[in-house]
Amino acid sequence: MQLPMLKCMDSKQFNTQILTLSDKLFRLAKSMLRNADAAQDAVQELSMKLWEKRNHLDEVENVPGFTMRAMRNLCLDTIRQYKDEDELPAEFEHAEPTPHQQTELRDMADRVRSMIDNLPELQRTIIRMRDVEGMEIAEIAHITLLTENAVTVNLSRARQKIREKILYEQKRVEETIWKR
Amino acid sequence: MEKMNELLEKYFRGETTLDEEKELKQYFTTGNVASEHEPYRAMFVAFGQELQQKAKSPLKKVLPKQRAVIRIWIKSFAYSGIAATILIALWIQRPRQSENYAIVAGNRIEDSEYAQKYAEKKLNKANEILKNSMKPMKSVETVRHSLQPMQKVADTRKKLEEIENNIQFK
Numbered sequence: 001m002q003l004p005m006l007k008c009m010d011s012k013q014f015n016t017q018i019l020t021l022s023d024k025l026f027r028l029a030k031s032m033l034r035n036a037d038a039a040q041d042a043v044q045e046l047s048m049k050l051w052e053k054r055n056h057l058d059e060v061e062n063v064p065g066f067t068m069r070a071m072r073n074l075c076l077d078t079i080r081q082y083k084d085e086d087e088l089p090a091e092f093e094h095a096e097p098t099p100h101q102q103t104e105l106r107d108m109a110d111r112v113r114s115m116i117d118n119l120p121e122l123q124r125t126i127i128r129m130r131d132v133e134g135m136e137i138a139e140i141a142h143i144t145l146l147t148e149n150a151v152t153v154n155l156s157r158a159r160q161k162i163r164e165k166i167l168y169e170q171k172r173v174e175e176t177i178w179k180r
Numbered sequence: 181m182e183k184m185n186e187l188l189e190k191y192f193r194g195e196t197t198l199d200e201e202k203e204l205k206q207y208f209t210t211g212n213v214a215s216e217h218e219p220y221r222a223m224f225v226a227f228g229q230e231l232q233q234k235a236k237s238p239l240k241k242v243l244p245k246q247r248a249v250i251r252i253w254i255k256s257f258a259y260s261g262i263a264a265t266i267l268i269a270l271w272i273q274r275p276r277q278s279e280n281y282a283i284v285a286g287n288r289i290e291d292s293e294y295a296q297k298y299a300e301k302k303l304n305k306a307n308e309i310l311k312n313s314m315k316p317m318k319s320v321e322t323v324r325h326s327l328q329p330m331q332k333v334a335d336t337r338k339k340l341e342e343i344e345n346n347i348q349f350k
Binding site: 025107112113136153166 | 191192193194195198201202219220221222223225226227229230231233234235236
């Protein structure tokens with residue numbers, strides 16, 4: 001039998017297992033909450049919770065998956081709270097730029113990011129897990145508690161929507177250029 | 181070109197593998213992009229940019245440092261507490277000697293029934309002895325009773341003497 005003292009996860013193990021995930025956790029939280037400060041808070045909160053429960057983390061088979069899932073649940077709670085308070089995170093930008101603004105203000109990559117932010121939570125989470133983090137469909141399914149098929153469907157929808165928006169904006173830009 | 185067209189369509193259907201997606205990323209960020217694919221370049225650039233986002237403050241600063249000494253103290257406190265609890269529990273639960281006992285001829289007797297019978301026997305004996313010793317007292321009483329008339333004689337004599345004295349004075 002193992003002594004309880006030896007079983008306890010020490011700070012070194014915790015650092016290697018959890019803290020290395022912090023950037024990934026931050027990106028997930030930021031994607032879900034659409035607010036960098038709120039995301040940072042969420043990461044801190046989760047880390048504290050995991051630190052308190054570090055003795056049980058040994059029993060978890062897939063620590064990164066478990067941690068990402070915990071992060072998602074925490075963010076879902078936060079989103080629900082925001083909804084209760086009828087309040088959106090401050091950073092949320094959802095104004096559709098006029099072609100005029102677009103040409104002078106933003107580069108297209110920024111536009112794409114804001115388009116992703118405007119997708120429903122599940123779709124933006126999944127597209128980022130796949131296209132930004134490069135995660136396997138099975139991994140995403142584990143974190144989101146969906147079937148792999150449902151993940152693929154949501155991923156495809158998210159990509160299609162971004163494609164449509166890009167083509168739509170492209171068309172508007174071309175139209176304004178023609179009008180000039 | 182053809183291949184990239186196919187790959188892109190597959191990508192939007194959500195059917196590409198991670199390797200194929202890597203190939204697409206490379207095409208859009210490093211190679212010459214065909215003009216018809218140009219609108220999608222921003223997508224792959226955005227993904228690459230997002231991956232550069234980092235958590236602002238390293239978590240290590242906020243996380244409490246594991247203080248080994250304090251933890252050992254806390255543990256020793258906890259363990260000694262548990263040990264004390266066990267000792268107290270054992271003390272409370274210890275097998276107790278019966279509080280009902282009698283000493284008979286220097287021997288300790290804990291069988292209460294036996295002790296009671298023994299005591300009753302002794303008491304009866306004592307009672308009998310008392311009864312027997314009261315018998316002479318009874319005869320004394322009868323003697324005193326029968327002597328009562330004698331007392332009256334004595335009283336009469338006293339009275340007579342008093343009368344006699346009175347008469348002598350006159």
